[in-house]
Amino acid sequence: MNDMSDMTIREALQWASSFLQEHNRESRVGILLLEYYTGLEGARLYMEEPRNLSGKEKDRFVKAVRTHAETGEPYQHIIGSAPFYGRTFRVSPDVLIPRQETEELMDFIRTHARPGETIADIGTGSGVLAVTLALETEAEVVATDISPEALSVARENAWNLGARVHFYEGSFLTPLEEKEIDILVSNPPYIAWEEKKDLDATVRDYDPELALFADNDGLSAYETICRELKGWRRKPRLVAFEIGYTQGAAVSRLFEEALPGYEVEVIKDLSGKDRIVKAVYK
Incomplete structure (x- = not known):
């Protein structure tokens, strides 16, 4: 599109789809960005296709599409937000x-939580699991992360969404000091460093390495959690990890060797891939 002084919603969608495809990006990002900058979601966007974008809408939208297409910066970083569990x-x-895969871990924990229990989210990051569990269950929720910057984001999300979560800074289970935990959940870093070169640039260059990569073929976070949990006098009745789809057997073996009192099972996601390792204390 050469003349971009006036642009209808339909023209904006067509231009974005073409521009993103030229740069080997997903065309759906154009829809998501246009929904954000116009405030029109889903069917409402298409119902108003003939109307012109305002100058501010057009400028912000075009800049965001160009930035994502040309640099690979995730659209979530550009707009500063991302959806999770509604x-x-x-x-x-x-x-x-x-x-989206982490929503399946959220589903699993939500259906197994009991009123009055304590749930610990280890390596909470933005706090999506901890905050959502606090809002979707009647449990007390605590969360840890080694990154103070991540905890700042998590606390902001809890405040914005009205969730009561107790956050602790530190590595894995260390900050909890054998607090009585009924359910332990974690989506830790699990990608092997050797796989970094194969990741999409939008992930490799923009997501924090601390949240992505782990030593020992991506298993070191699970090893640490199992080792720390082994020393706890009172074990959680349920532990659930998100895993990489090739790690089901390895993570199960770690648990069985370090914590023989647990019954371990691998759960597949909606696409049929191994996604969750659950361990129930016998």
Whole structure:
């Protein structure tokens, strides 16, 4: 599109789709950005296709599309937010952008939580799991993260969404000092460093390495949590980890060797891939 002085919603969608495809980006990002800058979501956007964008809408939209297409910066970073479990969370380069797969871990914990229990989210990042669990269950929720910048984002999300979560800064279970935990949940870093070169640039160059990569073929975070949990006098009745789809057997074996009192099972996601390792204390 050469003349961009006036642009209808329909023309904006067509231009964005073409421009993004030329740069090998997903065309759906154009729709998501236009929904954000116009405030029109879903069917409402298409119902108003003939209307012109305002000058501010057009300028912001075009700039965002160009930035994403030309640099690979995730659209969530550009607009500063991302959806999770029907809510909008603030995100930044200091936290992992929430993935849809993690909603399946959220579903699993929500259906197994009991009123009055304590749930611990280890490596909370932006706080999507902790905040959502605080809002969706009747449990007390605590969360840890080693990154003060991530905890700042998590606390802001809890405040914005009215969730009561107790946040602790520190590595894995260390800040909880054997607090009595009934359910332990974690979506830790689990990508092997050797796989970094194969990741999409929007992930590799923009998500924090601290939240993505782990030593020992991506297993070191699970090893640390299992080792720390082994020393706890009172074990959580349920532990659930999100895993990489090739890690089911390895993470299960870690648990069985370090914590023989647990019954371990791998749960597949909606696409049929291993996604969650759950362990129930016998």
